Amino acid sequence: CPLGFNPKDMLVECPCHGSRFTTDGQVQHAPALAAPPLYSVKVITDPTTGEALTLAIDTNACMVDVTLNFSDYPDLQVTGGSVVLNPPTVMCPVIVVRKSNTELDALDATCTHAGCTVAFSAGNGDLECPCHGSRYGLDGSVLAPPSTVPLRKLTATIDPTGTSFHILSM
Numbered sequence: 001c002p003l004g005f006n007p008k009d010m011l012v013e014c015p016c017h018g019s020r021f022t023t024d025g026q027v028q029h030a031p032a033l034a035a036p037p038l039y040s041v042k043v044i045t046d047p048t049t050g051e052a053l054t055l056a057i058d059t060n061a062c063m064v065d066v067t068l069n070f071s072d073y074p075d076l077q078v079t080g081g082s083v084v085l086n087p088p089t090v091m092c093p094v095i096v097v098r099k100s101n102t103e104l105d106a107l108d109a110t111c112t113h114a115g116c117t118v119a120f121s122a123g124n125g126d127l128e129c130p131c132h133g134s135r136y137g138l139d140g141s142v143l144a145p146p147s148t149v150p151l152r153k154l155t156a157t158i159d160p161t162g163t164s165f166h167i168l169s170m
């Protein structure tokens, strides 16, 4: 069930069966046996005004280790196709691009400028952010501002039978 925050007790609570957790990831009340994953979140501010613009999951804390079937992602069955994987399949948005019959590219899809999710542009062969126009290469490098920090590249492999693929963060 989706958790909520109780500001009175400063605890995270499950409305379904009453489990409670501290904000640093400890079980405070059963029936939960283990706390949900803990994420590091950073506040991204406007460099000019200092105003908080958005919150973004710290990409260093976003671990990915998942095997998925191509049959569930038809867009990845053709070269030039792409998908964005979202939680709960992965901890943070991940963009996967079918580069060739035998190769995939996978990157953390969270724009390093202010946290929007980038999309693959088949026409340009790059990744583009819909919010302020940053562009990235499939190796994660910044091609166009305002972003100045590369996207994090992930390891993507296709299994020998060609039926599934594995995405792994370092």
Ligand code: FES
Pocket (backbone or CB within 6 Å): 111, 112, 113, 114, 115, 116, 129, 130, 131, 132, 133, 134, 145, 146, 147
């Ligand atoms: Fe600003 Fe991506 S969030 S360019």
